[in-house]
Amino acid sequence: MRLTEQQIRSLYGQDVQDRSGAKIGSVGQVWADAAGEPTWVSVKTGVMGHHESMAPLQAARMQNDGRLQMPYDKATVRSAPSVETGTDQPLDADQLAQLYRHYQLQQQGAAQQPPQRMPGAPEMVRSEERIQVGAESEPAGTAHLRKRVVTENVQTTVPIEHDEVSVVREPITAANRGDTRPDIREEQRDMELRAEHPVVAKEQVPVERVRLNKDEVVEEQPVNAQVRREMVDADVPERARRNR
Numbered sequence: 001m002r003l004t005e006q007q008i009r010s011l012y013g014q015d016v017q018d019r020s021g022a023k024i025g026s027v028g029q030v031w032a033d034a035a036g037e038p039t040w041v042s043v044k045t046g047v048m049g050h051h052e053s054m055a056p057l058q059a060a061r062m063q064n065d066g067r068l069q070m071p072y073d074k075a076t077v078r079s080a081p082s083v084e085t086g087t088d089q090p091l092d093a094d095q096l097a098q099l100y101r102h103y104q105l106q107q108q109g110a111a112q113q114p115p116q117r118m119p120g121a122p123e124m125v126r127s128e129e130r131i132q133v134g135a136e137s138e139p140a141g142t143a144h145l146r147k148r149v150v151t152e153n154v155q156t157t158v159p160i161e162h163d164e165v166s167v168v169r170e171p172i173t174a175a176n177r178g179d180t181r182p183d184i185r186e187e188q189r190d191m192e193l194r195a196e197h198p199v200v201a202k203e204q205v206p207v208e209r210v211r212l213n214k215d216e217v218v219e220e221q222p223v224n225a226q227v228r229r230e231m232v233d234a235d236v237p238e239r240a241r242r243n244r
Contacts, residue, residue: 008118028044029041054082056099129227160195161196
């Protein structure tokens, strides 16, 4: 696949599709042969950590939107021999042999100069800090339910009975004397008297259930934090600036 220099530079970061149109990953690096023609790309698949799978460009097609479509399925590309991310080393003979075997391609010229990695457009990564706000549970004290005994005075009334004695004098007349005979002597008659007094007894009676109940209350609490971010300034000579 013959590409212009601008197309080659635009390959970096472009999506790579398999033959069905499913995304495999994105272009990480490009290698060119001795004539400067791009021959291989590495594909960042996101499943090999710091390594990128290699794929041939000779049968690849560049779509109108810049995406690169490979004539292989996703599994074939992802299982291909890989290189370290960011490497600037050329592909050696052993690597090339493994790649040609993996993709079942005919290797041309054993003495061919190893493909060289092509530099992409100068770039730098701008980073920034972002806060991640969450909530963490921690002890906020202990609620206690205690029972204590207090003594208090209680006043009430109770009806009390007692006997009272009164003296009743009844004159004896001829009409009511009957068989009463005079009998002058000393004599004593007794009458039993009774009186009630207050008696206090105590009993223990359950009167109330008391328990602690906990409710979760959600409230918005402001969080203030400082974050850092990078700013990128381009210093381009006046004559080389593109007016947009």
